[in-house]
Amino acid sequence: MTKSIPYARQWIHEEDIRAVVRTLDSSFLTTGPEIEKFEARLCQLTGAGHAIACTNGTAALHLACLALEISAPDLGLTSPISFLASANCIEYCGGKTDFIDINPLTLCMDPEKLEAYCLSNQPPRLVIPVDFAGMPADLPAIRSLAQRFGFAVIEDAAHAIGSTYTFEGRTYACGSCAHSDLAIFSFHPAKTVTAGEGGAILTNDDDLAFRLKTLRNHGMVKNRELNEEHGPWYYEMETPGFNYRITDIQCALGVSQLSRIDEFRARRQEIARLYNKAFKDDDRLILPPQELGKTACPHLYPIQFRGGSSVRKKVYQGLAAENIFCQVHYIPIHFQPYYAKKYGYTKKKCYQAETYYSRCLSLPLFPALKDEEVQTVIDKLSALI
Incomplete structure (x- = not known):
């Protein structure tokens, strides 16, 4: 009998273990320096301006939709060949979800079918192309359609950390947000890089990044003026957010994994x-x-x-x-x-x-x-x- 071979499995190195143990011995188990380090490494890897780490890839998609203020009766389109979260995130926000067929040569959303949909139906508010199995979707073509029809783009790059594509002689990393408003990664154990669990949203938009960080942490906002007026403990919540924070323990593992x-x-x-x-x-x-x-x-x-x-x-x-x-x-x-x-x-x-x-x-x-x-x-x- 063959030794058991799974379809996927994490690859944990001794340095990964040491990184987690160092964090367990530190002053921070959550909302500490390892999170900022992990986010900085993701920006360095992709070229994106901001990375906001969170609990998992599903939470990342949800936060991305919330940051774009998706709500009823907004229409969101995604690929039918993906995990449930690529569509569910639209439903979480009260939007309507529909699907664009794949190109059999790429197994990703077919931009020609997306264009045909936009011409014959109500243009969507949001499109979520999926980089399936690590193959980048045709993001430049979809971005061109976004500019033409006025929809936002979230690149679901849960499968594609480390993948790249070339457009007009320049190479872009998946997650760079060069041709999307936002992108997300997943760090589930089956993925290329794991944090045990975890996700991240990337963007080049400062306002979206601020909104994401606020929504990740219960919708709470602190600023210098409020703290000086009331005291260093003071915070305000203008909109309900979520506890989608990731831990330093997870990010220590993620930082170590990214180095490999x-x-x-x-x-x-x-x-x-x-x-x-x-x-x-x-x-x-x-x-x-x-x-x-x-x-x-x-x-x-x-x-x-x-x-x-x-x-x-x-x-x-x-x-x-x-x-x-x-x-x-x-x-x-x-x-x-x-x-x-x-x-x-x-x-x-x-x-x-x-x-x-x-x-x-x-x-x-x-x-x-x-x-x-x-x-x-x-x-x-x-x-x-």
Whole structure:
């Protein structure tokens, strides 16, 4: 029996452990210097002007929508191939959620379909493109449409820390907000960089950054004039916020992990190359996207079986029997009962997303995965198909 191989797993180094222990021995376990250090490193990595760390990626999306003042009856659009939070964040704020089909060559939101939607329907207030599996969405094209139709853009880069794209001869990091109003990251253990849990919102807008920091901390505001008039303890709340604060313990781990992001990216890319080399001539398979001008830090390796769902199920179960655990990313969000019942969305709404879902499977991909384990996955999958 094969040693258990999960589809994803964190890679914790001795220095990560030491960083957390140092924080446990310090004066701050939360709202301390490690948070500011983590946020500064995220700005350094992406080039964004501000980073606001918070409890998780879902909270990051919620805060981003709140900062943009999304509310009823605002319309928000996102990709159907993503985790639930990419759509739920619009619902949290009272908005209406709809979905734009993916481009099968990128597995990200199709800008042409977004343009067609804007021309034939009410233009949205917000669009949330998703950098799926680490592949950057076509952010410049979506930004151009935003300027034309007047919507805001939140880049859901939960999968894409360390990924880059090139536009007009210049390279941009995912999360830079060069072609979005806001961007978010997730630091769940399955992601490239983990803080145990955690998220962050990035922006180049000073006003949005101030609003985000306020909303993250109960909506409380302190300033020099108020403190001088009343005393250093004084604060005011003009709007209800949330306790979406992250801890110094988590950020200490995040800072340590960020110091190894080049290593993480290189290893993830190497594993993807091993899979690509093994499967490139197999016409029963469709490999993950590889776009010119985009350098993915792969979060997932989503393969597709031309034989469809029956082959996918057979392979999933056969690999599980060998202790190799894959995953499906994702069930299209409009399939979920909440969205189907509320908006009447059917299972024939987004053809490309639904076709992809019917035959996709994410193979194990994480930096601690050994070459011999990759080969085991390749051999077992090849035997099953």
